[in-house]
Amino acid sequence: MSQGEKPIPKWREDFPTEQENDDFITRRDFVRFLGLVSAGFVVGNGTLFVRSLWAEEGPFPEVEISGAMDLEEGQWLVFNYPDDKTPAILIRRETGEFISFLQKCTHLMCPVTYHPSEDGHGETIRCHCHNGEFDINTGQGIKGPPRDLRPLRQVVLRVEEDRVLAVSLNEIRFS
Amino acid sequence: MPIGKPKFDTRPGVTAATTARLWICASICIIQYWLLTSSLEAFYGGNLRVTLPMFLASLFCFLMVAGLILTGEKGSRKLQKDVRR
Numbered sequence: 001m002s003q004g005e006k007p008i009p010k011w012r013e014d015f016p017t018e019q020e021n022d023d024f025i026t027r028r029d030f031v032r033f034l035g036l037v038s039a040g041f042v043v044g045n046g047t048l049f050v051r052s053l054w055a056e057e058g059p060f061p062e063v064e065i066s067g068a069m070d071l072e073e074g075q076w077l078v079f080n081y082p083d084d085k086t087p088a089i090l091i092r093r094e095t096g097e098f099i100s101f102l103q104k105c106t107h108l109m110c111p112v113t114y115h116p117s118e119d120g121h122g123e124t125i126r127c128h129c130h131n132g133e134f135d136i137n138t139g140q141g142i143k144g145p146p147r148d149l150r151p152l153r154q155v156v157l158r159v160e161e162d163r164v165l166a167v168s169l170n171e172i173r174f175s
Numbered sequence: 176m177p178i179g180k181p182k183f184d185t186r187p188g189v190t191a192a193t194t195a196r197l198w199i200c201a202s203i204c205i206i207q208y209w210l211l212t213s214s215l216e217a218f219y220g221g222n223l224r225v226t227l228p229m230f231l232a233s234l235f236c237f238l239m240v241a242g243l244i245l246t247g248e249k250g251s252r253k254l255q256k257d258v259r260r
Contacts, residue, residue, distance in 0.1 A: 027190075027193045027194060027196075027197050028193055028247060028251070030197060031193070031196055031197050031200050031243070031244055031247060032244060034197070034200040034201060034204055034240060035200070035240050035241060035244045037204050038200070038203065038204055038207055038236065038237045038240040038241075039237055041204070041207035041208060041210070041211050041233055041236075041237070042207070042230075042233045042234050042236075042237045044211045044215075044233075045207075045210060045211055045214055045226070045229055045230040045233040045234075046230050046233075046234075048211075048214050048215060048218050048226045048229070048230070049226040049227055049229075049230040051218070052218060052223040052226040052227075055218075055223055057221070106220070149216065149220075150216070150220035150221075150222075
């Protein structure tokens, strides 16, 4: 304690709160506030339920993916599907087959990218925001935060002689 | 100078009961938070079947919290009535 400072009396240690401040919040008030928070959560869940009653998908448009036929094995491109604002990736796998997923990571919507096999590591889809990794066959998260979340949504393709069409989105599978 | 009436419920055990209520309500709110985030995740993933059970579970949790709050309020009001008499 520096010189000139008054010592704190014992009663002040035992009763550190002034009487007027004593009314600010009590346990009982805080429990009431928690009641309000709880009601807010119910409203949130209720809103989701109501919105789920009207949530319908489709019908999906058929969109030709430009540049798809120029892709070589191990290359990929970005296109928009099913609307102009939703990015998706088209991958030409090392086996030559086409596969496509929506590009938004199921964790925090960062864009995912395709990586061909390297150093004994097979082809993968990765999210660089949090080092997430997805199985290229199923879109299921296999590493990082997406491992515990829903898989990447797959775009159903129709490959014709000289073009690749995106025709719909597949049903969501839950692990 | 007359001594004023107590501002709060001063019966023995009331502090412990209120603290217990507080912790139970806080725990229920954490469960509700989990319900809401899981429900949101499922909703955006297209799994719409879970939204109704999640809503009902959350509603049940709210009723428990409301019951606990009302129990506390009831006790407090009863005490105030007794003091007035």
